[in-house]
Amino acid sequence: MFESFPKSFTIPSFKLPTFVSAVGAKLPQWPHAVVLTTGLNAAVKMRLLPEDSLELLEGKTFLVEVLDTGSHARFTFRGGLFRPLFKTGSPATSEGATVVDDLVFRANLSAFLQLVARQEDPDTLFFNRQLTIEGDTELGLVVKNMLDAVEWPKLPHFPGFATSSR
Template identity: 65%
Template sequence: MNQKMTIPRFRLPQFVASLGQKLPQWPHSLVLTGALNAALKLKLLPESELALLEDKLFRVRVLDTGGEALYTFRSGLFRPVFQATREPDLAFAANLSAYLQLLTRQEDPDTLFFNRELEITGDTELGLIVKNMLDAVEWPNLPQLPLLRG
């Protein structure tokens, strides 16, 4: 039996975000830039568009976890930013479930944006470039994990 996993829309309890906001945020930036650089190395990101990201500041907030990642793209690599000295050129904010739905391609950014589940602020043109880059990613086929039954 081959079933596709569906990520339900959920919101973590408020206390999770309250705790998460009190924790250091730099690990999020390290993890996200590590994943983005791995995608670069695997040639999953369209290289022709990367120059348009040069020296831009990005912020990704996971609202219901209280987590935030800041990063930039410079000299061919995504780099964590530990202390922003200016407002980001492009910022995303959503609950964890929306990001998981994006990652699994269960939902597209436009649908989440128009349903007010994904907030995008900053440079509109840069936002379209990033959206088109993400849409162009050819994710490798991963084996289906069997669903656990209780």
């Protein structure tokens, strides 16, 4: 967990109401990919992600689906940067088969928040069936190990933000 979060700060497991995903699925999805890749690229620039692992991501496509929000972000890693992919769905190849993403992560919003806050690790979420990972197994292990290796910078203290437990 982040050092600057209060010890009592925890993200509970929750699932948003069904209507949220119904509405979210009808909204444009490209903004999610832009925001996610912007954050990932900031982590690259800050050297938070191991460079040797990043090389293994070259040319791979990823899909992150937030099930209870009806949203998804599809992106790739090329030329040292994460880049959003704007096509919806899975494009068909010339043979008519669908193109499959190299790695797909699916979970509810709370699981992703717990993962980012380091409240839960990917293995625990996976084995508790709160996180689904599909695709290239070796690539999945590279990404998991990359996430485990990230040393998050200490968050700044914001005046008025209580850091003591009540």
